[in-house]
Amino acid sequence: MPTENNDLPSSAEVLSAAQNIAGLVHRTPLIRSRQLDERTGASLHFKCEHLQKVGAFKARGAGNALRLLPPDTAMVATHSSGNHGAALAWAAVERGLACTVVMPETAPVAKRAAVASYGAEIVLCGPTLRDRETALQKVVGEKGAHVVPPFDDRRIIAGQGTVALEILQQCREEGFTPDIVVAPVGGGGLLAGIGLALAALAPDAIVLGAEPAGADDAQRSLRGGIHITEQHPDTIADGLRTTLGRRNYAVIRRTVRDIVTVSEGAIVDALELLWTRTKQLVEPSAAVSLAAVLEHGARFRDKRVVAVLTGGNMDLGRVSDLLGKRGGGERS
């Protein structure tokens, strides 16, 4: 466990985050599918964070951050392509604070609508990280908002890690310990948090990150040992286009066994399987966990696997487009 660097979150902070957000977030179910077990040869348990408040695990980190704000904070702000923005807007309502979210104009309509539904102010910007940061600095300069970053933040990492505490508890209730916990990685808040939690509480469980081959900075960073901070993402998994944060990279390289990449085809296959077999409307980024099991079968076969379904916010108008990418002519 990384404790020697005071700038990084500790496993203990995950435990204390769980107390901070108790009662604020849902304990989401862990579901199974016999058909998907038969298909993959693994014993799969899906952690349903698409059923979390605001439809994504991001409610955990945002909820924790807003319990740990500096005194006298009146307003918070962030930049986000979607779920973190909605989560912060939601958490701000819970705490009675004003909130501004900087969003790229390319963000899914459903995610913009979610942010707006919590009454946050939306500031639109260009698609690059630089565009976002410039717009956010402007908000901070003009309004004095306290910034809650989407992933490179110890409060956020610790908050996201609470999902792993729940997973361990639920596995224990069902009488097993997981062999592998696999989660999508974009900025790395979730994966770092899970890594921290399991390093302390279930060190024998293997933590794997999964990312689109079209946004594989995490794998390249981890395998090469150099933190890569630029990439040109090309993936339908809109939540995973960001590069790893600095703290996230530092935690992940100590606590996560490996990062696997998945093709766009596997993501679409996984999405369709989740929609049709589990009837859960997850978003493309969430399907990356199952895509990893589909595309790296040998690593998962005969293992007790927990795959995190990270969120369920997407433009439904994209469903047919996404299925079209499979190229199957079967559907009417």
Add this chain to the structure above:
Amino acid sequence: MPTENNDLPSSAEVLSAAQNIAGLVHRTPLIRSRQLDERTGASLHFKCEHLQKVGAFKARGAGNALRLLPPDTAMVATHSSGNHGAALAWAAVERGLACTVVMPETAPVAKRAAVASYGAEIVLCGPTLRDRETALQKVVGEKGAHVVPPFDDRRIIAGQGTVALEILQQCREEGFTPDIVVAPVGGGGLLAGIGLALAALAPDAIVLGAEPAGADDAQRSLRGGIHITEQHPDTIADGLRTTLGRRNYAVIRRTVRDIVTVSEGAIVDALELLWTRTKQLVEPSAAVSLAAVLEHGARFRDKRVVAVLTGGNMDLGRVSDLLGKRGGGERS
């Protein structure tokens, strides 16, 4: 409770059906949505039969029927536009029997694929009830199959009614009794079964049927007091295009308070709300329960309502088409 007519199922048969199918079917969850409660002013509990075996409540009736077959039955057959066919095919596998399903060529691809996936033989026919019955009689004549009808059958009605026993048990566990149970009505197997169960076990609960205005034979039959057996359905709710069965009509008029109709627009609104708010991929027919609450708000306001989500089998390629029917230009 109707017990004077030996041709009709009794409440006791629902209780015994529950024993017949114990261990064979899932106890599906009862879920909530704060957003939908706020939107409707009701306290809504959704019974998730789209998470049932074969993705629909039909597994209950088929499972019960196959426990009550005449001795020496080697083969079963039915006609079905979808979920009953899949349910019978599935139950036949569980019992080691052969199964043939007569399906209209217009049945959704997903429903045909489901039947085929259980190894049943599919015989395609024209779209009318007469086409189906003619094709089914041919199968019976040629193969000596035992027919398990989709709804007008006391074993089926009793089996579908087991969902109401679970609902009552789950409500009790959560510390309340439902004021209203609302379920979609097509052939009436589910609604009659719920009516029977609640008449015996929760006579103060109001049972309401909900059907598309474009397939309103049940309302007209119930309100006019004459069983209507012909209609020209026009609705996206493909599971509800059939007319009420004879036994179903007889049971429903004694046990169900009223049938309400819903517009196609309300069905699409309800579908979109269920998909986006609960993240549950239900089929159009299932959304008719929530559509009733949306369109007949005054009947449900401030009530503890259980709405049955009947199934989750649909061609995903239709998602965008269905949303297009809302006429909203908001989606990308």
